[in-house]
Amino acid sequence: MVSSQAVLDELNDGDYPDSKRTNCIALLNNLTFLPIEVEIATIVETYLQHKLMPNDTGGDALHLAVASYHKCDILLSWNCKNLANANKFNHIRYVNNLLSLYVPILTTPLELSGENHG
Numbered sequence: 001m002v003s004s005q006a007v008l009d010e011l012n013d014g015d016y017p018d019s020k021r022t023n024c025i026a027l028l029n030n031l032t033f034l035p036i037e038v039e040i041a042t043i044v045e046t047y048l049q050h051k052l053m054p055n056d057t058g059g060d061a062l063h064l065a066v067a068s069y070h071k072c073d074i075l076l077s078w079n080c081k082n083l084a085n086a087n088k089f090n091h092i093r094y095v096n097n098l099l100s101l102y103v104p105i106l107t108t109p110l111e112l113s114g115e116n117h118g
Contacts, residue, residue, distance in 0.1 A: 008033075009058070034072075040065045043099060050095045053082050064092065064104075071102040076109055084108045 011024050043065035047053050053061035060082040067075040077083040084106050096103045 007063070034066055034070045036062075036066060037069065040069050043069060043101065046099060047095060050091075052088075052091060052095055064106075067104045068096055068099075068101040072104045074112065075104040075106050076112060077106065078108055080108065084111070 008025065008028060011021060011028075040062070044061045047061040047065060048055055053059070053064065060077075060079060063077070064075060064083065066072075075083060082088065089106060092106070093103045
């Protein structure tokens with residue numbers, strides 16, 4: 001499942017070569033998007049108030065809110081600054097615990113696949 005339409009929006013708006021963009025979007029064609037429930041807007045606002053994410057209600061905060069609200073096991077992201085960042089994980093866990101929300105595993109595709117490119 002894909003966390004939300006925001007993923008597709010980011011792929012369309014991102015700075016990627018057209019061939020990669022097309023391939024990535026094609027991967028999403030058969031996936032189900034999780035609904036963005038009304039409560040998710042409140043979660044996003046709380047994340048922003050706690051300075052958990054940059055002040056962008058349609059980006060990282062939304063992805064995390066959707067994944068947390070829907071109790072996704074894993075939130076997969078290339079964003080190592082705001083999401084897949086071990087230094088931020090305790091802060092994310094703290095805020096989610098305040099909100100009685102599930103805390104997904106935040107990781108990159110490489111970490112999930114177990115590939116070592118170092």
